[in-house]
Amino acid sequence: VGYGLHVVIDHGNGWTSMNAHLLKSFVVVGERVDRGQTIALLGDSGNSSGAHLHYEQVLDKTVQPAVFNGTPFVYNTSLSSRNCGDSPVAGDWNGDRSSDVGVFRRQADTAVFRKLWPDGTTKLGPFGLPTDTPVVGDWDGDGQFNLGVWSSPSATFTLKKANGGEHVFAFGNSSDLPVAGDWNGDGRWDVGTFEPATATFFLRDALGNVTTKAFGSVSSLPIAGDWDGDGRSNVGVYNPTTTTFRLAMPDGTTKTVVYGTPTSLPVVGSWSAGSVSKLGVWDTATGVFSKRFSGKHTEKVRFGRSR
Ligand SMILES: [Ca+2]
Ligand SMILES: [Ca+2]
Ligand SMILES: [Ca+2]
Ligand SMILES: [Ca+2]
Known part of the structure; x- marks a missing residue:
């Protein structure tokens, strides 16, 4: 209930990521997704206080700090991902x-x-x-x-x-x-x-x-x-x-x-x-x-x- 509608991606080698509080999901369990694919719309579902993305990356069930392009993410700052490949x-x-x-x-x-x-x-x-x-x-x-x-x-x-x-x-x-x-x-x-x-x-x-x-x-x-x-x-x-x-x-x-x-x-x-x-x-x-x-x-x- 807390995370609301969420999508967990298995990246292999023990890595997973979670996108939570979504408005709408465009994927189903077991589907293979690729970089750049639109998997969901950001929302306010679950225990959320306004539309936002709850993003988590996990290695062997332990939450890891989010790093984008080599830069650790700091709350209330903005970083752009550059990993949407060809x-x-x-x-x-x-x-x-x-x-x-x-x-x-x-x-x-x-x-x-x-x-x-x-x-x-x-x-x-x-x-x-x-x-x-x-x-x-x-x-x-x-x-x-x-x-x-x-x-x-x-x-x-x-x-x-x-x-x-x-x-x-x-x-x-x-x-x-x-x-x-x-x-x-x-x-x-x-x-x-x-x-x-x-x-x-x-x-x-x-x-x-x-x-x-x-x-x-x-x-x-x-x-x-x-x-x-x-x-x-x-x-x-x-x-x-x-x-x-x-x-x-x-x-x-x-x-x-x-x-x-x-x-x-x-x-x-x-x-x-x-x-x-x-x-x-x-x-x-x-x-x-x-x-x-x-x-x-x-x-x-x-x-x-x-x-
Ligand atoms: Ca034919
Ligand atoms: Ca034709
Ligand atoms: Ca043509
Ligand atoms: Ca040709």
Whole structure:
């Protein structure tokens, strides 16, 4: 009762942190969360005397002093965290049918996509907010990927149009995670959400029709790709703890691929020009993308800021 609505995060190695007196939580027990993810709204629940955040970090059940950027926190002073690291993305930025990589970088008040072009240059795409989750796809079907973000608090997608405009619409719930793919194979990418509590994908086509598919578990990270090359994207999940991809094949079977490290996040792309999607990971500890062409062939490229 004292802490009201609270979220405890298990950071591994005996470390946990608690965020208490929350107004609303966007996560469920067992869900895997990442840096930069909006997990809750600050509030005044429980034994609280006004809206504030009760933050605690604990090592082996003993509360530890909070330190931000090497500076011990002092009550009634202000410190900004700088640990919202890059999030990996992959898409065909230049339209040569081969996917490129990039990162979504959260800054103090803004966010920017940093896109690695095939010639080695980095192109910047300022878009979204630091509280957003990146989602990229070829929304207009011209062969070049476009930017987009998902806002958890408002459960809305904001997709950037090639002409500079934005397509904003509500979809899913605040506790969902976003995915993108061409579900109906018309060449224009669509979006969807994964609901961890029920391990269910909700895939939305351009007309607003929704297809549901139960796949994965509460701790799954959702992915999508065209695993069989028929032009329609399929869903899948990644579990960093076991470094295991599980892909939902169109014939109803599940394909399992072990790849990556426990500090990896999944990325999916057509690394060699073609319609079949390939797997990949970005290692948060090293900032290295590993693009898996086959079981025997991986290409590595370092890009983005390691954490
Ligand atoms: Ca490309
Ligand atoms: Ca496009
Ligand atoms: Ca489509
Ligand atoms: Ca397919």
